[in-house]
Amino acid sequence: MTHEELSYNCPSPSTTDSGRISLAHGEGGRLMRRLLSEHILPALADVAPAGDADAAILARLGGQVVFTTDSYVVSPLFFPGGDIGKLAVFGTTNDLAVTGARPLWLSLSLIIEEGFELALLDSVLRSLAASARLTGVSIVTGDTKVVPRGAADGLFINTAGVGVLLEPRWPGPEQLQCGDELLVTGPIGQHGTAVMATREQFDAEPCPTSDCASLVPAVDALRRAEIPVVTLRDATRGGVSAVLREWAASCGRTLAIDEREVPVTPEVRGVCELLGLDPLHVANEGTMVVAVRKGFGAAAVEALSRVPDARQAAIVGQVQERRVSPVVVQRGLGRYLPLDEPLGAQLPRIC
Amino acid sequence: MKYLDEYRDPVAARRLLAEIRSVARRPWTLMEVCGGQTHSLLRHGIDVELEGVVDLIHGPGCPVCVTPLDSIDLARELSLREGVLLASFGDMLRVPGSRGSLLEARADGGRVNAVYCPMDAVALARRNPDLQVVFFAVGFETTTPPTALAVRQAESLGLRNFSLLVAHVRVLPAMETLVESADCRVQGFLAAGHVCTVTGCREYAPFVERYRLPVVVTGFEPVDLLQGILRCVRLLESGRPEVVNCYRRTARDSGNPTAQRLVSDIFEVCDRPWRGLGVIPRGGLKLRAEFQQFDAEVRFGGASVPAIEAEECRSSDVLAGRIKPNACPSFGTTCTPDRPLGAPMVSSEGACAAYYRYAGANNL
Numbered sequence: 001m002t003h004e005e006l007s008y009n010c011p012s013p014s015t016t017d018s019g020r021i022s023l024a025h026g027e028g029g030r031l032m033r034r035l036l037s038e039h040i041l042p043a044l045a046d047v048a049p050a051g052d053a054d055a056a057i058l059a060r061l062g063g064q065v066v067f068t069t070d071s072y073v074v075s076p077l078f079f080p081g082g083d084i085g086k087l088a089v090f091g092t093t094n095d096l097a098v099t100g101a102r103p104l105w106l107s108l109s110l111i112i113e114e115g116f117e118l119a120l121l122d123s124v125l126r127s128l129a130a131s132a133r134l135t136g137v138s139i140v141t142g143d144t145k146v147v148p149r150g151a152a153d154g155l156f157i158n159t160a161g162v163g164v165l166l167e168p169r170w171p172g173p174e175q176l177q178c179g180d181e182l183l184v185t186g187p188i189g190q191h192g193t194a195v196m197a198t199r200e201q202f203d204a205e206p207c208p209t210s211d212c213a214s215l216v217p218a219v220d221a222l223r224r225a226e227i228p229v230v231t232l233r234d235a236t237r238g239g240v241s242a243v244l245r246e247w248a249a250s251c252g253r254t255l256a257i258d259e260r261e262v263p264v265t266p267e268v269r270g271v272c273e274l275l276g277l278d279p280l281h282v283a284n285e286g287t288m289v290v291a292v293r294k295g296f297g298a299a300a301v302e303a304l305s306r307v308p309d310a311r312q313a314a315i316v317g318q319v320q321e322r323r324v325s326p327v328v329v330q331r332g333l334g335r336y337l338p339l340d341e342p343l344g345a346q347l348p349r350i351c
Numbered sequence: 352m353k354y355l356d357e358y359r360d361p362v363a364a365r366r367l368l369a370e371i372r373s374v375a376r377r378p379w380t381l382m383e384v385c386g387g388q389t390h391s392l393l394r395h396g397i398d399v400e401l402e403g404v405v406d407l408i409h410g411p412g413c414p415v416c417v418t419p420l421d422s423i424d425l426a427r428e429l430s431l432r433e434g435v436l437l438a439s440f441g442d443m444l445r446v447p448g449s450r451g452s453l454l455e456a457r458a459d460g461g462r463v464n465a466v467y468c469p470m471d472a473v474a475l476a477r478r479n480p481d482l483q484v485v486f487f488a489v490g491f492e493t494t495t496p497p498t499a500l501a502v503r504q505a506e507s508l509g510l511r512n513f514s515l516l517v518a519h520v521r522v523l524p525a526m527e528t529l530v531e532s533a534d535c536r537v538q539g540f541l542a543a544g545h546v547c548t549v550t551g552c553r554e555y556a557p558f559v560e561r562y563r564l565p566v567v568v569t570g571f572e573p574v575d576l577l578q579g580i581l582r583c584v585r586l587l588e589s590g591r592p593e594v595v596n597c598y599r600r601t602a603r604d605s606g607n608p609t610a611q612r613l614v615s616d617i618f619e620v621c622d623r624p625w626r627g628l629g630v631i632p633r634g635g636l637k638l639r640a641e642f643q644q645f646d647a648e649v650r651f652g653g654a655s656v657p658a659i660e661a662e663e664c665r666s667s668d669v670l671a672g673r674i675k676p677n678a679c680p681s682f683g684t685t686c687t688p689d690r691p692l693g694a695p696m697v698s699s700e701g702a703c704a705a706y707y708r709y710a711g712a713n714n715l
Binding site for chain 1: 355360365
């Protein structure tokens with residue numbers, strides 16, 4: 001749903017006539033209670049069983065506890081394939097999943113800018129609830145703050161997540177050995193290009209769509225098929241390249257990938273070619289890099305091919321003896337070249 | 352993807368490499384003019400493939416690299432001025448001036464916006480009637496037409512809060528300056544295909560006539576570059592200094608007359624200092640007198656403090672093709688993309704940045 005459509009979509013009964021968040025909504029009085037009871041709690045009803053608990057008492061767990069937190073400040077709040085609500089659930093639960101945990105509980109903190117449309121908030125919360133339902137996590141505690149106009153950009157969300165560590169554990173990137181195979185679970189660079197193309201109003205046709213999704217089904221599929229996973233990681237900020245670089249540093253070997261084997265959609269490739277970006281550096285939100293023991297790449301691809309969001313999983317490279325460069329990529333002409341590392345945000349070329 | 356995949360075809364590229372090696376009976380020294388070409392050559396390892404056959408000298412065709420320090424310092428000063436918003440291309444924001452980059456100015460409270468297109472700066476001016484929007488206009492012949500269009504648009508909208516800090520440069524005068532320098536080793540040029548798309552290939556004819564050096568208009572993909580190199584080597588081997596267009600899918604002899612007219616309506620040729628190369632006669636463009644109201648230097652005055660170049664930076668030698676980036680003592684030590692001494696280490700088209708990103712192709 002676009003921003004435009006939403007602004008004409010009448011929200012559920014508003015606490016003020018304006019249909020916008022005011023500073024009073026964050027001040028603990030009646031307006032705040034109404035914001036909770038008329039907007040936040042109804043939207044989250046089935047995924048927030050404890051209501052508006054300031055603190056949650058949680059069940060004992062049968063294994064080690066995994067805990068993570070992440071803040072979401074995406075702009076724009078709505079983009080093709082997702083929105084900040086969906087991101088706030090999948091981003092945090094994916095961090096738990098790739099650490100080897102089953103995600104269980106989330107906290108939810110909203111920091112809302114004065115003047116933010118309640119209809120947009122409702123829409124974000126609905127999307128957030130649907131994503132939590134899909135992942136099987138409950139929102140067990142939360143907080144809402146309103147800051148004066150200009151002190152935030154619409155809406156910021158923080159979610160912290162708790163999960164329980166599953167057995168068997170993966171060895172981790174330090175244990176990567178020569179010959180281990182590297183996979184990606186789908187076409188890369190979709191989230192970064194979708195957000196960028198929307199924010200900058202490129203009017204790309206077709207516009208890239210974010211891959212924003214839960215990685216839990218893909219991780220489960222690998223476990224069920226008993227694939228000897230060495231390590232895996234969601235390729236968020238910094239993209240696939242950042243993951244490979246970290247792993248190379250951990251294991252002291254060189255990770256070599258073949259550019260021609262890396263799945264990239266035509267839309268993403270189009271935007272990247274136009275802006276001079278390398279999809280390997282562009283952020284993903286539902287695609288991970290997986291390292292499996294030598295000889296198990298094909299079985300891993302087979303297992304992933306049955307997961308809707310990982311149907312295009314592909315083997316893209318392997319772990320090699322250490323060369324000078326920690327990560328090398330085989331480009332079109334067949335020569336291995338060092339994979340460069342972007343300094344920070346990628347900027348487009350200018351001529 | 353059409354127009355890309357066929358120009359990245361590894362089989363075609365290897366065939367061209369073999370052909371270049373067999374045609375060249377002695378080593379030749381060519382200069383690729385554009386920084387985009389430099390990056391592509393290094394990214395695909397073409398320079399290494401042709402070692403001992405063709406020595407590729409990297410030209411000054413990186414617009415942010417040659418933008419004078421004074422202009423960057425002035426842009427910085429303007430961005431920090433009350434009521435002024437400075438807009439420019441992303442790359443330009445990271446180039447160090449003598450008192451820091453524009454991004455650092457933003458951290459210091461300056462108003463700095465990255466834009467993808469000069470028209471975005473006009474839109475900023477419309478949206479912010481209370482701010483003076485200054486577009487820092489850099490670039491070669493490829494970026495001047497959109498800047499000219501932005502001026503036209505601002506004029507027709509009657510915008511009084513839009514102006515340009517002009518640092519536009521022209522590539523051909525820079526080639527002339529390089530060739531006339533005593534230590535120039537270049538035997539043939541790979542001209543920038545996209546510049547010729549605007550200016551046309553025929554403007555190189557007098558240059559070839561005068562200096563007796565072949566100029567091959569060349570694209571940016573590996574197969575483009577190899578075709579250009581092969582053609583240039585053939586011309587050299589047969590002793591024929593000519594202009595040849597190897598980028599026919601967009602470049603024409605006469606270029607783009609509409610864009611040329613637009614540019615000459617708004618701008619006129621002037622002498623311009625290039626960072627690292629000094630003042631190049633007829634090397635730049637300035638606003639015509641009738642568009643002075645859009646000149647930020649007229650509106651706000653020049654920089655208050657003279658610029659100081661980092662002494663240990665040898666970017667002038669790199670830009671003139673006298674040394675390869677990794678021959679500079681600061682390369683990769685005191686000068687890295689994180690802490691650049693000079694512009695070529697910053698830009699996505701700078702030769703030093705290309706070496707930093709892709710060098711090591713020899714010793715992976």
